[in-house]
Structures are given as C-alpha cells and as structure tokens.
Amino acid sequence: MTAIQVITRVLTVPGGRWEIDADLREKLCLTDDGVLHIVEGYGGNPFVLAFKDRLHRAGHEHDVEYVTPEHIKQLYHGVPVTTGSSKHYQYLTSENSTGKQDQVVKILRDATNAEASDVHFFATPNGHQLRFRVHGQLETVQSFAGEDGRPLMSSIYETMSESTGTSYRPNEKQDGRLRSEFVTQCGLFGARIATRPTLNGPWMAMRLLYDSGKAMSLDEMGYLPVQIDALTRLIHRVDGIVLLTGTxxxxxxxxxxxxxxxxxxxxxxxxxxxTVEDPVEYRINGATQTPRGPKESWEDAISNMMRLDPDVGLIGEMRDIGSAVAAFQAALTGHMMWSTLHVNSAAASLQRLHDLGVEDSLVYDPGLVKGLVNQSLTRVLCDKCKVPYLRSNRIFAPxxxxxxxxxxxxxxxxxxxxGCEHCSYRGIINRTAIAEIIPPxxxxxxxxxxRGRAEAQAFWVNEQGGITKNAHLIQRVNEGxxxxxxxxxxxxxxxxxxxxIGAKA
Ligand SMILES: [Zn+2]
Structure with a gap:
C-alpha cells in the first residue's frame, strides 16, 4: 500500500486557532485536515469532552482518531508520523521553522518591492517594530507585541543564515548573512544580518543588497553632463588613483x-x-571580484591582489594606513587604482589621506591622485503630487x-x-546623486x-569653475x-x- 503524504497544521498550539492549555495538549491534538487525535483512554475525560463540545458549538466538523501519547507529542513537535491508515503525515505546528521562514520571505519580498535598503526588528518597550528604510527614510511596517517578534529573529539567524547551527543569542551581538536560497527567492544579491542587545531587548538589522546585474547610467544616477564628462575622462586613465567618497x-x-x-x-x-571588497556589494560584469578573507588585513589582500596581474584594481575601502599605502604603491608601479573613503566632501579625502599618515609627497601629487569624487543621495519628489513652494501650506522655518x-x-x-497612488503615498519616488568631482x-x-582645504576649495570653484555639491543641489532644487x-x-x-568658501549667491 502506498503511503499518502499529507502536510497539515496543528490548530491547538499556543497562538493557534484552537489554542488549549499545556495539560490538555498531552491528551489531544486537532489538525487542519479535520482530525481530532485523542490519546487512548481519554475519550471520556471531562476536559476532552469540554473541548469536543467547544468544537461542536462552533460547527467545526471533525473525525476522532485514538492514538498513543507518543504520537501526540510528535504531532506537536512537527515530527512526521504514520497513522494506522495508509496516510503518512507530516504535521506542521506553528512553531515549525518552515512557517516562520515563509513569514520572513514574505517580509523580505515586501521590502524588496518597496526597494528598501534595510529591514529592522527594532526593540521597543512593548515588543518589536518591523521597520523598512525606503529612500533613506525609516517606515514602520508592523508591530509585534511582547515576545512575538523573537521567534522570527531566531528563525532568521538559526535556520536561514549561513550561521545555521549556531544558536541565536539575543544578549550578544552577532553577524551573519542570509543563505543564498533565501536571497534568490527574494530577488536579492545578498543580505547581511547584524544583531545587538538593547535596553528594550534584542535588535536585528538586515542590509539588503540588490542584484541589479546591469549598472545604471551616470545620467540616470543624477550626474550633470559636465560631471559625466569628467568621470568619462577618469575611466580612460591607465594609472593613478581615483577616490569615490561619501558617507x-x-x-x-x-x-x-x-x-x-x-x-x-x-x-x-x-x-x-x-577587486577586493568586504563584502562584494554589486556585480561588475567582466571583473574578477573577490571578497576579503575573514582574517586577511586590507594590506595583505591588496598585496595578494597585485600578484594576480591586475591592470585596474578596486579596493573596497581605504580604512587604515596599511591599505592606503598599499594602494599608492600599486599606483606608483603603473596600475590604475579605484577606492572609496568615508568622507563628506571631495577635498576632505586629501585631508583624510594625510591624517591616515600617507606621505604628503604622495597625497599632493597630481600625477598620482587623478580624481576625487564625492557624492550624497537626496530624495526625488513625486511629479504627480509635488506642490509649488510658493503655494504650499506647509510651515517652513524662517x-x-x-x-x-x-x-x-x-x-x-x-x-x-x-502623496498619491503613483508614489505609494510617500511623496517621494527615488533618490538622486548630488556630487562634486575634483580632478586635482x-x-x-x-x-x-x-593654504589648506578651504582655500583650495575656493580656488577650485572660483578659478576652475568647479561645481560643488551645494551648487548641484541648488540646481536640482531649482528644477523642482x-x-x-x-x-x-x-x-x-x-x-x-x-x-x-565665501561663494556669492
Ligand atoms: Zn505622488
């Protein structure tokens, strides 16, 4: 006889539709295929009879099957069991990880549909708030009372991350990545997970990395034509360093x-x-992208990369003197190096290199440093519902x-x-780059x-026609x-x- 595989859910679990207390759970179990499993010998038990009465009054049709206490236990633990008939059951309780994973996948799909960059389970005094960061702004999507959010967080860490097998420890900080099968299901390239205890309880954040595959054009990103010309000149260089910076x-x-x-x-x-990146964030077709090893210093990663015969190298980020010097060494030996720095203006990157301890003779050598690019992102108004400033009822600070x-x-x-239907009632549809590019x-x-940074910046603007982020921003504001x-x-x-820099209005 062929066993029929039946997947069904247990309805009498805590939080289930027919929740019962722990004592009664040792005696019976109701599953959503309409079977009430009762431990043999308990058919006349007053609590069991009261439960049957409860089902009867609600009009919930069911068949009774008498089973062993072991069988009931297996049902509640989601262990596959075979009944007396030809059916082979796999019961899913609400505690079962598959149900939780489905819930997480749904959350991630909602997040990717909204093009969220981050998903947070924020701990609050009353439980958790699920929040998405969309166009740079945090939005609250759902609230979980009390402990309700915690099973999702532990499910993400214990069953969906690469750390599978490691326990989720709410009282410690932990890092991980979502496993590739879940990442692909949600149309992502990757997702980084970080957790941290807070006064209100455990907090979990996921950074979503999108698999765009194809790059956006500079124009689509918001660069001005004159900036696109400058960037195009930079990509034609065969040696030197270009720094792409931002927060x-x-x-x-x-x-x-x-x-x-x-x-x-x-x-x-x-x-x-x-490339050497930590982590690889976007696919660059035609490039050999490598993640930095877990115990590898940036300096070691760069010198290893240089032995792999590159023409052009990308160093994920210059974080310390070692990585900065290694990048300059590579440029000195006739390679083209690209890297990023965490600063908020193009000119500040020179200051940062100097502060890191790179020799001035290298930092201020225009033969080596070919381009300083800095960018920010700002929100783009929805065309369908934006309002002229002069006719707005909003109150602006004087x-x-x-x-x-x-x-x-x-x-x-x-x-x-x-806000309107077009912009999902956000008033915002996108973000655009606001940038400045100095070819020193x-x-x-x-x-x-x-004379220092401010004087150099003023010289670049006044004598060389440089466009600052401020000027780029004003142009976008004046374009509405x-x-x-x-x-x-x-x-x-x-x-x-x-x-x-004392620029005039
Ligand atoms: Zn709108």
Missing amino acids: TGSGKSRSIQTLLSMLLEVMDYSINLV DLKSRILQRCEPELVFVQGE NLDFMRMFRE IVDPSHGERDVCPLDEDVSV
Missing part, C-alpha cells in the same frame, strides 16, 4: 559599479580588473525660507505633497598643501526635483558654499 548610504558602491562597468566596456573587456530666497529661485521650487591639478594641490528641506537634510545647507 554610509551615499550610493558610492553603486557608482563604482557603474564607472567600472563603463571602464571595462571602453577597454573592450581586454583588461584584468580585480531661516530655511531666507536661504531659499537668497540661494534659489522660489518660483521654480517644489516641495513634497500629500598642480595649482590645486599646491594651494591645498600651502528636490524639496529644499530634504536637500538640506540629505546633503548640506543651501548656503554651505557661502559659509565655507
């Missing part, structure tokens, strides 16, 4: 993907482009109003509206070395694409150039 969430990894994809295309894929008046053209400015020449470097209050929060004050 966390500035989109610099995505820009690197775009630029290096362009570079490979320009070079007809005839060069060896090797100082912001005066900056708009002095630095922008108020009649061209738009601000965030109420000898005069700029000399100015920087002798960016709400000035968002621009100030995401990028810089509208009058930053006035205060930093």
Whole structure:
C-alpha cells in the first residue's frame, strides 16, 4: 500500500486557532485536515469532552482518531508520523521553522518591492517594530507585541543564515548573512544580518543588497553632463588613483559599479580588473571580484591582489594606513587604482589621506591622485503630487525660507505633497546623486598643501569653475526635483558654499 503524504497544521498550539492549555495538549491534538487525535483512554475525560463540545458549538466538523501519547507529542513537535491508515503525515505546528521562514520571505519580498535598503526588528518597550528604510527614510511596517517578534529573529539567524547551527543569542551581538536560497527567492544579491542587545531587548538589522546585474547610467544616477564628462575622462586613465567618497548610504558602491562597468566596456573587456571588497556589494560584469578573507588585513589582500596581474584594481575601502599605502604603491608601479573613503566632501579625502599618515609627497601629487569624487543621495519628489513652494501650506522655518530666497529661485521650487497612488503615498519616488568631482591639478594641490582645504576649495570653484555639491543641489532644487528641506537634510545647507568658501549667491 502506498503511503499518502499529507502536510497539515496543528490548530491547538499556543497562538493557534484552537489554542488549549499545556495539560490538555498531552491528551489531544486537532489538525487542519479535520482530525481530532485523542490519546487512548481519554475519550471520556471531562476536559476532552469540554473541548469536543467547544468544537461542536462552533460547527467545526471533525473525525476522532485514538492514538498513543507518543504520537501526540510528535504531532506537536512537527515530527512526521504514520497513522494506522495508509496516510503518512507530516504535521506542521506553528512553531515549525518552515512557517516562520515563509513569514520572513514574505517580509523580505515586501521590502524588496518597496526597494528598501534595510529591514529592522527594532526593540521597543512593548515588543518589536518591523521597520523598512525606503529612500533613506525609516517606515514602520508592523508591530509585534511582547515576545512575538523573537521567534522570527531566531528563525532568521538559526535556520536561514549561513550561521545555521549556531544558536541565536539575543544578549550578544552577532553577524551573519542570509543563505543564498533565501536571497534568490527574494530577488536579492545578498543580505547581511547584524544583531545587538538593547535596553528594550534584542535588535536585528538586515542590509539588503540588490542584484541589479546591469549598472545604471551616470545620467540616470543624477550626474550633470559636465560631471559625466569628467568621470568619462577618469575611466580612460591607465594609472593613478581615483577616490569615490561619501558617507554610509551615499550610493558610492553603486557608482563604482557603474564607472567600472563603463571602464571595462571602453577597454573592450581586454583588461584584468580585480577587486577586493568586504563584502562584494554589486556585480561588475567582466571583473574578477573577490571578497576579503575573514582574517586577511586590507594590506595583505591588496598585496595578494597585485600578484594576480591586475591592470585596474578596486579596493573596497581605504580604512587604515596599511591599505592606503598599499594602494599608492600599486599606483606608483603603473596600475590604475579605484577606492572609496568615508568622507563628506571631495577635498576632505586629501585631508583624510594625510591624517591616515600617507606621505604628503604622495597625497599632493597630481600625477598620482587623478580624481576625487564625492557624492550624497537626496530624495526625488513625486511629479504627480509635488506642490509649488510658493503655494504650499506647509510651515517652513524662517531661516530655511531666507536661504531659499537668497540661494534659489522660489518660483521654480517644489516641495513634497500629500502623496498619491503613483508614489505609494510617500511623496517621494527615488533618490538622486548630488556630487562634486575634483580632478586635482598642480595649482590645486599646491594651494591645498600651502593654504589648506578651504582655500583650495575656493580656488577650485572660483578659478576652475568647479561645481560643488551645494551648487548641484541648488540646481536640482531649482528644477523642482528636490524639496529644499530634504536637500538640506540629505546633503548640506543651501548656503554651505557661502559659509565655507565665501561663494556669492
Ligand atoms: Zn505622488
């Protein structure tokens, strides 16, 4: 006789539709295929009879099967069991990990549909809040009372991450990555998991990495034509260093993907482009991308990379003197090196290299440092519901109003509206890059070395026609694409150039 595989759920578990107490769970179990399993000898037990009465009053049809106490236990633990008939049952209790995994996959799909960059289980005094970061802003999606969020978090860590087999320890910080089968199911390239205990309980954050595969164009990313020209010149270089800088969430990894994809295309894929990243965030078609080893220093990773015959190298991030010096060494020996730095202006990257301890003769050598790119991301207004600034009912702070008046053209400015169907009621549809690109020449470097960053920045703007992030932002505000209050929060004050380099309005 062939056994029939039946997958069903237990309804009498805690939190289930027919929840019963622990004592009664030793005597009976109701499954959603309409079978009430009762331990032999308990058919006349008053509590069992009361439960049958409860089902009867609710009109819940069921068949009774008498089973062993062991059988009941297996049902509640989700262990496959064979009944007296030809059916081979696999019962799923609500504690079963598959149910939790399905719930997590659904959450991740919702997050990717909203193009969220991060998913958080925030601990609050009352439980947990599921929050997504969409277009840079946190949105609360769902609340879990009390301990309800915890099984999801432990399920993510214990059954869905590469750390499977390691226990989730809510009172410690832990790191991990989502296993590839779940990552692919959700249309992602990867997801990093980090946990940390807080005063309110355990907190878990997941950074979602998207499998875009194909890079966006610089124009789509928000770069100005003159900036695209400057970047295009940089990708044609065969030696030197280009630094693409920005803060966390500035989109610099995505820009690197775009630029290096362009570079490979320009070079007809005839060069060896090797990366060392931690982790690999975006796929660059045609490049050999390598993750930094778990115990490998950046310095070791770079010197190993240099032995692999690269023409162009990407170093995920210059974090310490070792990695910075190794990158300069590589450039000195005739390689083209790209890297990122965590700073908030193009000129600040030279300062950072100097502070890291790289020799001035290297930092201020325009023959080595070919390009300093810095970018931020700011929110793009929904075209369908944005409101002209002059007709908005919103109350703006007096100082912001005066900056708009002095630095922008108020009649061209738009601000965030109420939201509509088109933008999922966010008022925002996307984010765009606000950037500055300095191709430092000898005069700029000399100015920087002798008179410091502000003077060099002023020289670049006033003598070389440089476009600062502030100028780029104002252009986008005047085009009605960016709400000035968002621009100030995401990028810089509208009058930053006035205060930093004395630029005129
Ligand atoms: Zn809208």
